[in-house]
Each structure stands twice: as C-alpha cells, then as structure tokens.
Amino acid sequence: MNAREPTVNPPLLEAIQLEVNIGGHRICRNLDWRVDAGESWAILGRNGAGKSTLLATTAGLRSQHSGRLSVAGLALPHASAGAAARAMARVRGYLSQHQIDPFASTVMESVLVGRHPHLGRWDWESADDRRIAGAALTEVDLGGFAEREVQTLSGGERQRLAVAQLLAQEPLLYLLDEPLTHLDLSHQVAVMELFARRAAAGAAIVAVLHDPGFAARYCRQALLLFGDGECLAGAADEVITATNLTRLYGHPLRELRADGDRWFVPC
C-alpha cells in the first residue's frame, strides 16, 4: 500500500494477518488492511464470497479466527462487549443488510435510536438529538416522514431510514453492508454521494457493493474478495479492472468509459 503521512491517531480500521472463517469456509487469510480517515473503500466479490461476514467481523459483531483487528485503537473482539462496546459505537457505525421492525414505531423514534451511544444511562433524547435526527432524515430525503409509522414504509424508504439512523449515530467509520439495497437509481446516487461527502469531511467509508461501476465512481479504494481466501486491496483505479473483475465474478466483463467514469458491463 501507499506510503502515508505519519498520523497521531490510530487508523480507523487496522487488520494485521487477519483470517476470517465462516462455516468451515475461509474468507480471507493473511489480510493486512488499513483504513484511514478520508478513505472510501468498496468491498467487491461474488455471492457467498464473505463480504458481509468480513464487514460484520470488522464491526465487532463476530470474532475473527486469527490475526489482529482494531477499530480506532480498540482491539477486537475484546471491544465487542461492555463499556468498550459503547465507546466503539461512538466511533464506528454499521448498516445491516436487513432491517426488521417487530414492533410499531415512528420514523423519528427509529432515527433517534442512533443517538444511543452518545447518551448516558439516565439521559433522554435532547432537543439537540432531535435536531441531529431531523437533519439526518432530510439528508436521506425523508424530511416529511418524522411521524410516519415505520411498518408502513416501502422497502426503499425503510432502507433510507436505516441510513438516516446511521447518520444520526455520527460515527467516524461507516461500515455499510449493501447500502443501495431496495433503492431506486436516483436514491442510489444520492446515498453514495452523501457518504462520499462524509468521507471528504474526514470520516471513512467501507461499503459492500454489487455494482463495480458505482464502486469505481464513488470509492477511492477497493478490496476484492475472491472467495478462496485470497484478497486484493488497493487504490480503486488499480484494483477495479476488467481483468480482475472477470476473475472475481467468474464472468467476462468489459470496461466502458464515459465522461471520465468507468463502467463495467458483462460481455
């Protein structure tokens, strides 16, 4: 990887010789990976390659098999319970692939949930928290939805609500598992631009994506998971190529260029 300016703060995400397994299947081995503030990473790979599993591991939701893993200096899996878990939740946010609503709730109430790590045990959400939540809703184009019942939202609206909840959490490291699920094209662009703005403002993004064109356009770095334990991490320009993608997806792909953007289409 590139040489970097020495930083005082620990990297937002650091994996050293990381090995992650699930169900006897090896997702990555000997992975050295570092995510710093301002970076935006795409994780690409075919179905079942372990993109979500790797992301959940870096979020501290499951344990790695071996190797060192830390988020903003907090070592995992140690920091996945107790007071360290709360500190962790102020630093990294995780957007799950599935949103569930077993109980009825309003949109505003659901967004305010994101403020939990910032509140003390006896605190109630303040006017400030409500302002942050309202701004997050506006940012995902759900401005007038605050009082709507969550269970009446469409799939795309529900997904944007989950994004708003994550924005209200105000983490430094955004771990996004398929953030574009259920979204129409305009909202896909809007959500990617919104996260790109966060990265430009000093946060870091790691997003599991399915469209290599979106990855090339909105992410500056990429991590390819080949599904056999081999990984390739680097600058998006160098890593996201027709040759690599053809191998990654097991299907021939061709690169098209338009106005400086690179798009990849199946041959």
Add this chain to the structure above:
Amino acid sequence: MPTRRRALVILALLVLLAAASLLAALMTGSFAVAPGAVLRALSGGADGVGTDVVLNLRLPRALAAFACGGLLALAGALMQVLLRNPLADPYVLGISGGAAVGALSAMLAGLTLAVMNLAAFAGALAAMLLVFGLAHGDSSWTRSRLLLTGVIVAAGCGAIIALILTIAPDEGLRGMLFWLMGDLGQAISPWPALVVLTLGLIVTLPFARELNLLARGDTLAHALGVSVDPLKHGIYLLASLLTAVAVTTAGSIGFIGLVVPHLVRLAMIKLGWGNDQRLLLPAAALAGGSLLLLADTLSRIVIAPQQLPVGVLTALLGVPVFLFLLGRQPNERP
C-alpha cells in the same frame, strides 16, 4: 417518543388510577365501607368492624392483587422484548407450568399453604433453569431455540398437571382448580410480591433504553454498543423471577401479562410515542396492578357470597379485549 416530563405526567396519572382502584377495592364487598371510613382506617384514626375489615381482610388481598398484576405485566413486557414478539406472555416459557407442578404436588401430598407456596416457587425456578440451560446449550442463544425449549417444557408440565389432577382425591380438586385459574384468596402476604415488584422496576429502568434497541434486533443493538447476551440473560432471569413470585402468590392468573403490556404499547403508539420501554415498563406495571386489583374486586362481588377465581374473570375480560385489539391493528406492508 415521549419527553421525560410527559412520561412523568403519564406515570403520575397511573399512580392516581392505582390509588383509586385501591380505594374501590377497600370500600367494596359484602360489608360496604364509606370512602371516608376507609381513609380513616388507613390513617389509623378509627376502630370498629369497618376498620378491621379494611385493614385485616381487604388491604392485604388488595395489595397482593396490585403487586401480582404489576409483576405479571412487567414480566410480560420484558418477555415481549426478549422474544421480540408483541404476543409473548410471562407463561410462554413454562414458568407457570413449573410452579403449578410444584404447587399441585404439595397439595396432593397434603402439605400446608406455606410449604405449597415454597413448592410453587421451587417449581418455577426449576422450569426457569431447565429452559435456560437447555436453550443455552453449547452455542449462544437463539430466539427460536429459547421459544421451542420453553414451549416444550410448558407442554411437559401440562402433562404432569393433568396426571396430578387425575390421581388427586375429589376433595382436593377444587383447591387445585382454583390455584390453576389463579385466585387471590390464597395469598398469604402481599409483601414479597410488592418488594420484588419494586426491585424489578429499579433493576430494569436503567436498562430501558437498551431494551428499546434490543426490541429492534440483536444486530442493531450490538452495533450500537449494547452487550446483547448479558442483557438477554438478565431479562430472561428477571422476567422469570417476577413471574415465579406472582404465580407463587396467587396462582397462574392469565391474560394480565399478555394484554396489559400490549394495551399500553398500543395506547402509546396511538399517541405517537412509539414503543419506549422507559415509559412502557413502569406504565405496564401500574396499569397491570390496577387492572388486577379491579378484576379481583369484581370477582369478590359478582356472584357474592361466592367468589370467582380472578383468573376466570381476567380471561373472560381479556379474550374479547384482545380480539378487539387484534382486529384493529393497523395494516402493515407485507
């Protein structure tokens, strides 16, 4: 979502409701006592038959009713969050079945009321630990595994109960049936239940916001910094303990633990306050206590001089109320 001040106003109103229910319970019965006389008796400023009836007969039973209703509603609300199912109740995981096996065995053996209460409590704890151990297994908990284990243990208890009822002598059957239906006439002292209810609220309220997150799924709760497994184990043990104390005090009174939290949640959602356990847990405890207190008062007078087991009344009232609520649930997207 309510603000803290609004939540306190609602809780204050519910405290008033509880006080009114208590007053009604102390006034009502075969020997009517005027409200003023009840208050004088409570403040210790009067003697006589009325004072005696109020202080020694009605007050302990009324307090036991309130405490059991509160315990069951609080336990039900916790179970609904734990199982992430608005239709869960305190008995779904077999606690009442275990208590019933203990209590009925003691009755069959002809033991005293105090021993019977101990046996009921021991049975409830045994069922709770059995389900906890079996559901835990060698891996971490899953909801479906917990639910299945609980339902199967409950079914096993049901079979043992049926066996005991079959072999029990005729003169013991009536007492057993009253116990199974739930009846406050058998309450010895209200204090254990009241103390446990108070402690239960004190223990859960600091975790109420974390419970809000848990209700939205383990992954979300974990990602937002909640220590999910210890919290889940804690709620399970606490809710089971609350249920065990309620069942030990007054038998398996049905529907309070299911209907009250559900009703409170529905009212909060209607008011646009969502599903906030910081208000819901204490509100359910107060409303459950008041409701069981009123139901018990009714059960004493409805076919006087005979008394109904209060469980019959809560079921008779609970079933139509619940069906009505279910029919009015807002349509969700598929």
